[in-house]
Amino acid sequence: xxxxxxxxxxxxxxxxxxxxxxxxxxxxxxxxxxxxxxxxxxxxxxxxxxxxxxxxxxxxxxxxxxxxxxxxxxxxxxxxxxxxxxxxxxxxxxxxxxxxxxxxxxxxxx
Numbered sequence: 001x002x003x004x005x006x007x008x009x010x011x012x013x014x015x016x017x018x019x020x021x022x023x024x025x026x027x028x029x030x031x032x033x034x035x036x037x038x039x040x041x042x043x044x045x046x047x048x049x050x051x052x053x054x055x056x057x058x059x060x061x062x063x064x065x066x067x068x069x070x071x072x073x074x075x076x077x078x079x080x081x082x083x084x085x086x087x088x089x090x091x092x093x094x095x096x097x098x099x100x101x102x103x104x105x106x107x108x109x110x
Contacts (some may be wrong), residue, residue, distance in 0.1 A: 048062060059065075 046109075048056065051059070
């Protein structure tokens, strides 16, 4: 079996996502444990709800702000992906472009 660069990149991406997922799970578990430990010291503390109503209104809903930020980030990534796909289509490195050895007189632009 021959491994390609594509296989290597896919494997590295999968490993990176696995490491990130494990780190995030560990961080959430540690944070949740810490919050359970300090919760008795700060009953019913919610910093957002401790703010005056006028400030809460000015800030907006934190969950909707987060959703909007991630939706924008996803849109940017998708836009960049489309751009790179168009660059591939316009170049000789597009996946459907056959390999043309150097010095071949049939190569476009020669």
